[in-house]
Amino acid sequence: MAKHKIQDTDYLYASARIKSMEKNLLSRDKLERMSEAKTLEDALKLLDEAGWRSIASPTMAAVEEVLASRRSEAFALVRSLAPDKRLPDVFLIKYDYHNLKVLLKSEATGENADALLIDAGRLSCRQLKTMLAEDSFAAMNKNMAQSVEEARDVLARTQDPQLLDLILDKAMFADMLEMADSLGLRYLRNYVALMIDSVNLRLTVRLRRMGKGLEVLRYALIPGGDIAVSRLLGDVTPDIIENVYHTSPLAAAAQAGAQALRGEASLSAVDLACDDVLLNYLKSAKYVAFGAEPLIGYLAAVEAELTAVRTVITGRLAGLAPEMITERLRETYV
Numbered sequence: 001m002a003k004h005k006i007q008d009t010d011y012l013y014a015s016a017r018i019k020s021m022e023k024n025l026l027s028r029d030k031l032e033r034m035s036e037a038k039t040l041e042d043a044l045k046l047l048d049e050a051g052w053r054s055i056a057s058p059t060m061a062a063v064e065e066v067l068a069s070r071r072s073e074a075f076a077l078v079r080s081l082a083p084d085k086r087l088p089d090v091f092l093i094k095y096d097y098h099n100l101k102v103l104l105k106s107e108a109t110g111e112n113a114d115a116l117l118i119d120a121g122r123l124s125c126r127q128l129k130t131m132l133a134e135d136s137f138a139a140m141n142k143n144m145a146q147s148v149e150e151a152r153d154v155l156a157r158t159q160d161p162q163l164l165d166l167i168l169d170k171a172m173f174a175d176m177l178e179m180a181d182s183l184g185l186r187y188l189r190n191y192v193a194l195m196i197d198s199v200n201l202r203l204t205v206r207l208r209r210m211g212k213g214l215e216v217l218r219y220a221l222i223p224g225g226d227i228a229v230s231r232l233l234g235d236v237t238p239d240i241i242e243n244v245y246h247t248s249p250l251a252a253a254a255q256a257g258a259q260a261l262r263g264e265a266s267l268s269a270v271d272l273a274c275d276d277v278l279l280n281y282l283k284s285a286k287y288v289a290f291g292a293e294p295l296i297g298y299l300a301a302v303e304a305e306l307t308a309v310r311t312v313i314t315g316r317l318a319g320l321a322p323e324m325i326t327e328r329l330r331e332t333y334v
Helices: 008-022 028-036 040-049 060-081 089-109 125-134 142-158 161-183 186-209 214-220 238-244 251-261 267-287 293-317 322-327
Strands: none
Touching (some): 028 293, 040 293, 089 161, 089 293, 161 214, 186 214, 186 238, 186 267, 293 322
16 A cells, blocks of 8 residues: 655644644743843743743753753654654754764763753663764664764864864754655755755854864855855855845845954854744744644744743843843744
8 A cells, every 4th residue: 555645734633733832932022021020030930820830949950951841742742743753853853963962072081971961862862872882873874873983083183072063063964954855845944954054154154253264164064055055165255145145034144244254243143143034934834724834833933932941041040131131032933
């Protein structure tokens, strides 16, 4: 019997369920109220009112525990609803590679960095530790296994952890593109390509500000986006940055990048502009009646919400003024 090809109509129930869940996401207004609350305890009460699980104490450890639980619940929900159970994996890949970065650097330095691990990926932290300890990569796909070997070699020769990050980032995005292609979802593939274009814009601006040469840029830039890597190689001036991206959704972010190269804006302004473009792309999923798009948008929205809450709470714990906290907040999904 031929395998059933998943259609948008197969997402009818899932889309309706997710749209009902979107109403529980935090708005920009609520995040700003958390920033302005008299005490941290008052800020946390606003999360209680929004239906979050109670946070045991006003500490970052207690907050992180609830954030991890909320992320796990969201991914479990989408996996249970999606006709193709692999759908959430595109968003989980980054946790695998984050943990690989932590473990490989720990392996090289001999320092225990378990506190930096995030046990949310497709492979558990325990699995990754065992694989690295035993040099047994059968459970890894080709991109990941090759990147581990290359990263180990480069780190041993150069002692430069940034090069390790670049190697693993390229493998991570290759995995994400392959997963999106295997799911046959153009909306998701376009999102991954937009992420790559965003990363390359940020890398180009940062490396140029640091005075890095062409070879470093060629090594760092990630293939697979809609903007060809070759267009960012050479003498990239502010005007060229704007021209390369002028027909891209990242046009406004490229303007911020050009301003940063001229010394008229900060690198954080470029990051903020890029993040807002990515979330605005995902927000189009809210207007799709049924299909994979609402599920994809919801997963990204939950992750953006968790980042926003972490930003507010860490800002409150650091004693930052409300306006300084809100300046760091990205666009919200609702």
